[in-house]
Amino acid sequence: MPNSPSSSAQAARQALADQLKEIRTEARLTAKELAAAAGWDRTKISHIEHGRRPPSALDIRTWCQVCGAEDQAEDLVASLHAAEGMWVEWRRMERGGLKQAQESVLPLFERTRVFRTYSSWLLPGLLQTEDYTRAVLRAVQQRRGLVDDVEAAVAVRMERQQILRRPGRTFAFLVEESVLRTGVGGPDVMLRQLDHLARVGSMPSVSFGIVPMRSDRVTRPVEDFWIHDAEEVSVELVSGYLTITHPREIAMYAQIFTALADAAVYGLRARRLIDAARRAVAAQR
Template sequence: MSSAQAARQALADQLKELRGEVGLTAKALAAEAGWDRTKVSHIEHARRPPSAEDIRTWCRVCGADDQAEDLVASLRAAEGMWVEWRRMERGGLKRAQESVLPLFERTRMFRSYASWLLPGLLQTEGYTRAVLQAVRRRRGLVDDVEAAVAVRMERTRILRRPGRTFAFLVEESVLRAGVGGAEVMREQLAHLADMACLPSMSLGIVPMRPDREIRPVEDFWIFDGEQVSVELVSGYLTVTNPREIAMYGQAFGALAEEAVYGARARRLINDALDVLADEE
C-alpha cells in the first residue's frame, strides 16, 4: 500500500471507528445524513474519498463535532500526497517552484536520482528555461517561465550553504538527451563537470550498457530520509511511509553501486560533449 493509500485508509478507519463508538449502523448513519445507503460503506472501505463537508456531517451525526476539523486536516494531508501536475501548476510555474522551497530549505541531506532530466539543482539557466518552456507549452499554462526560472536559480544557492550534503545519481542517457539545443547542452555539461567538484556533493553517472542488473526507475528525491518526492508523468507523489522511504533508499544504494564517479564520471560527461561537437 502506498503512503497516499495508507493515509486514505487510516482516515476511513477513523470514521468507521467513530460510527462504531456511538453504536450506529452504516444504514442509520446514511439515513441521518441524508445520503445514499452505499455512501458510508464506500467511504469506510476507502473506495470513495469523503469531502470536508462529508466529514463534518459524519461527526455531527456521531455527536463528535469536536473531532471534525482534525479529521478534515487528515483529509487534506492525504490529498496532498498525490498532486496532479495540472493542480500543482494551475497558479503558474513560478508558484509551483516556490511551493517546494521550504522543503529544500530545511533539508540537510539530499539524495536524487535522475533518469530523464538533470536535477533542478544542477541545471543551468538555459537548461531550466528550455525545460519549463516545454512544460508550459505541453500543459497550456500561463507564460511565467522567466519568473519560474529565477526562482529555480535562486534555489541552487543551497548547494554552497554549509551543513548540507548532496548525492546525485544521473543516467548517462540524460547527458545525451537534447534539451534546448546544442549550445544549451554544451553549457549544461560543462557546468555539471564543474559542480561535481564541490566538496559537499557526490555525482555518480550510471553508464549505459547492455548488461544492467538494475533498470532505470522514475526520478526521485530523498529528503533527510523523512520524505521522498517522485515525479511521474501524471503528477507529483509525496512518500512519507517509512517502509516505502526505505525501499527508495535501497534503490538509490543499488543504483549508486552501478554508477561511476570522479574521473570516470567526467569522462562520460566529456564523451557527451564530444558527441555534440561531432554533430556540428
C-alpha cells in the same frame, strides 16, 4: 482525490476510512442508520468506509456530528487534507504558473540537510544551467498551455541553486548516462550544460555519480525522485507530483538509491562519460 500510483496515498485514505468506521461502530449505529440521519444514500457509507470514495470535509463533520464525535472532526479533516496533499496533479500544482510551482518547494529545500536525488529523465534542477532550465520550463509551459512566466520561474530556480553553497548540507546526485545525451535546448545549450556539470560535480558538498548504460546491469532505471533527509520523498511522474512520508516507502527509495549508487561511476570515470557525451553532442552541430 485521484487514484495515486503510490500505496502511501491509498494507505492514508484507508486509515481515514477506518477511523470513520470505528467512530460509527462506537456510536452503535449501522451504516443504514447513519445514512438516514445524515440524509445520504446508504451506499455512500460503504464506499467511504472501504476507501472507494474519499469523504469531503463536510462529510466528515456531518459523520462525526451524527455519531456524537464532534471533538474528532477537525483532526480527521486535517488527515483528509494531508492525504490529498500526497498526490498533486501537475495541472493543480502549476495552475498559478511555473514561478509559483517553483516557489512551492522552497520551504522543503530550506529545511533539508541531506539531499539524495536520482534522475533518469533530465538533470536535477540544482545542477542545471540557466539555458537548460529555460529550455525545460519553456517546453513544459507550451505543452501544458500555462501562463508564460517562464523567465520568472527560471530566476526562482537559479536562486534556489545557492543552497549548494550553504554550509551544513550535503548533496548526492545520481543520473542515468542517457540523461547526458538527452537533447534539451539544442547542442550549444547541452555543451554548456555538460561543462557546468563537470564543474559543479567537483564541489566539496556534492557527490555526483553516473549510472552507465550497460547491457548487463541489474538495477533498472526508475522514476525521478528526491530523498529529503530521511523524512520525505518527492517523486516526479508524468501525471503529477507525489510526496511520500511513510517510513516503509522512504526506506524502499533509500534502498534503490543505494543500489543505483553502487552501480554508478564517479570522479575520473564519470568525467570520461561526460566527455564522451560532449563529443557526441558536438558532432550534432
